[in-house]
Amino acid sequence: MKAWWRHPIGVLMWLVLALAAWPAQAQVEARLDRNPIDLGDTVALTVQSTGAASAPDLTPLMQDFELLDQSSGRSFEMINGASASRVTYQITLRPRREGNLVIPALQVGKQRTAPIALTVRPAPPVATRAGNADVFLETEVDDATPYVQQSVGVVLRLFYGVPLVSGELDLDAPDGAVLQKIGDDVQGSREINGRRYNLIERRFLLVPERSGTVTLPAPRFNGRGAGGWFDDLVGNGRRELRVAGAPRALVVRAQPPGAPQPWLPLRDLRVRYVGAPTAARVGEAATLVVEGVAEGATRAQLPEMPVPSVPGAQVFAEPIQYDETFTGGTPQVKWTQRYAVVPDRPGRLMVSGLGIPWWDVAASAAKTARLPDLPLQVAAGAPAPAATVPGAAPATLIGPAGNGRALAGDGVWPWLAVAFAVLWLITLVWALQRRRAPATAPAHDGAARTAPAPRHALPDLKRALDTGSLDEVGEVLRGMASPPAADLDELVRRLQPPAQRDAVEQLRRARWADGDGSAARGALRTAFADGPRWHEEVTPPRAPLPPLYPPA
Numbered sequence: 001m002k003a004w005w006r007h008p009i010g011v012l013m014w015l016v017l018a019l020a021a022w023p024a025q026a027q028v029e030a031r032l033d034r035n036p037i038d039l040g041d042t043v044a045l046t047v048q049s050t051g052a053a054s055a056p057d058l059t060p061l062m063q064d065f066e067l068l069d070q071s072s073g074r075s076f077e078m079i080n081g082a083s084a085s086r087v088t089y090q091i092t093l094r095p096r097r098e099g100n101l102v103i104p105a106l107q108v109g110k111q112r113t114a115p116i117a118l119t120v121r122p123a124p125p126v127a128t129r130a131g132n133a134d135v136f137l138e139t140e141v142d143d144a145t146p147y148v149q150q151s152v153g154v155v156l157r158l159f160y161g162v163p164l165v166s167g168e169l170d171l172d173a174p175d176g177a178v179l180q181k182i183g184d185d186v187q188g189s190r191e192i193n194g195r196r197y198n199l200i201e202r203r204f205l206l207v208p209e210r211s212g213t214v215t216l217p218a219p220r221f222n223g224r225g226a227g228g229w230f231d232d233l234v235g236n237g238r239r240e241l242r243v244a245g246a247p248r249a250l251v252v253r254a255q256p257p258g259a260p261q262p263w264l265p266l267r268d269l270r271v272r273y274v275g276a277p278t279a280a281r282v283g284e285a286a287t288l289v290v291e292g293v294a295e296g297a298t299r300a301q302l303p304e305m306p307v308p309s310v311p312g313a314q315v316f317a318e319p320i321q322y323d324e325t326f327t328g329g330t331p332q333v334k335w336t337q338r339y340a341v342v343p344d345r346p347g348r349l350m351v352s353g354l355g356i357p358w359w360d361v362a363a364s365a366a367k368t369a370r371l372p373d374l375p376l377q378v379a380a381g382a383p384a385p386a387a388t389v390p391g392a393a394p395a396t397l398i399g400p401a402g403n404g405r406a407l408a409g410d411g412v413w414p415w416l417a418v419a420f421a422v423l424w425l426i427t428l429v430w431a432l433q434r435r436r437a438p439a440t441a442p443a444h445d446g447a448a449r450t451a452p453a454p455r456h457a458l459p460d461l462k463r464a465l466d467t468g469s470l471d472e473v474g475e476v477l478r479g480m481a482s483p484p485a486a487d488l489d490e491l492v493r494r495l496q497p498p499a500q501r502d503a504v505e506q507l508r509r510a511r512w513a514d515g516d517g518s519a520a521r522g523a524l525r526t527a528f529a530d531g532p533r534w535h536e537e538v539t540p541p542r543a544p545l546p547p548l549y550p551p552a
Helices: 008-021 061-062 229-234 412-436 441-448 458-467 470-479 488-494 498-512 518-529
Strands: 027-032 044-048 065-079 082-095 097-103 116-121 135-141 154-161 163-171 179-193 195-208 212-216 220-224 239-246 249-250 268-275 280-283 286-295 315-316 321-327 330-343 348-352 353-360 364-368 374-379
Touching: 027 116, 061 065, 061 179, 135 220, 135 239, 135 249, 154 163, 154 179, 163 441, 179 321, 268 364, 280 330, 330 374, 330 470, 458 470, 458 518, 470 488, 470 498, 470 518, 488 498, 498 518
Parallel strands: 280 374
Antiparallel strands: 027 044, 044 082, 065 082, 097 116, 135 154, 154 195, 163 220, 179 195, 212 249, 220 239, 268 286, 286 330, 315 330, 321 330, 348 374, 353 364
């Protein structure tokens, strides 16, 4: 078998794969599930690595933290049209001391995470922990003096020092506010007064609807715990556990006069470009990606994001992608917005930076999160191919008399006739030898005429539908054709099932108009569950012998 480097096609495929994988360089990031915490609490450190297979080196953590538990998982996603693996490591940490600690930079392969500051508060006095009780409750709010319609994070903690068999944890909504449970319960442990307690954290979102005093009712827990040996003798080994916490009073401030509208009270708001093109071409879309993080808000409270104004270009906005989390007891929402900028003239264009007004609840001041203007150099579009008349006859040189005679003399034609006769004999001999050749020869000829393999397969499409953008979904669909489709119009023409053509049309509307991106993804998943089906191209049968005279 010949070595792969002797085949030009193999070398080209390796180069293409290497170039496709080039943008997916290893990237690592680290984050904490809450911050600050009390001494004795545990905190979960999550390290995510894209493109690196090495586990993080946890040795730097051991100076200030106890490592209690570790777990890992792997997932796949599309990055710039290429498939990349993402590995997630989660480590449960318990601080050894109070104060301002730092999660040091961790080595992951050839990359390093950024340091993270962690505030560890002193352990609350034992008197507030119901002495040495087997079960007690604690309620924490992230802002005791919020504004009207401000999102307030509420954390309800259940501490239990005995095994629980069953139980119900309740917290009623207060008058004048909306209370909503957020996410799943978080489990941990904490040492209090020399005793180890298990704990369950339940997180809520509280939104005051009026100013004044709003009282959060006392939480309640009703359950059963596993008893000791005496309970086994006199009963069924279980005992009732009933406990109530303390109510919390909040002083709600009214909306200040002259505050920016729409009213958006937040702890912090940050926006940035994560994909900013510097060059474009007339008639072709350039993708602009904006990312924002709002601390102290949920998705429902965010206003409609503005569309950049670009004189000399059309701008289309894709549906926004949201990610809601709880960080340090405070709700946080992160969003990603993609814009397609289609210039209609060459030259230098300016994409105006977006501005989002908001109210800083900590500083009690109006602020604006603003992006800088983005220059865009636009080149002229590709010229259209010149139209040609099919079958046009070559020009004939006309003599002075206008009789259309060729300039060559008549004596050339006998020699041409002899040459054609010799060529005919050579063709006949070649055909007879070809007929006697082994039957394996046509197979090589057929292999040389085989169409190139598609650039993308069905697993690539499924990953793009799950984690990629709408642009990446369209790129994968076009790459599943052989040869790849130039655009979505050609893709629709080559697809056979009406359901697949309709799903691609929904994708087009979601990208360029006011279509629903989620509905388009669902339609594509259903229509392409078994892969695309193409119109069959009718190939004329090959003649057993080449033509005697080539066509004119």
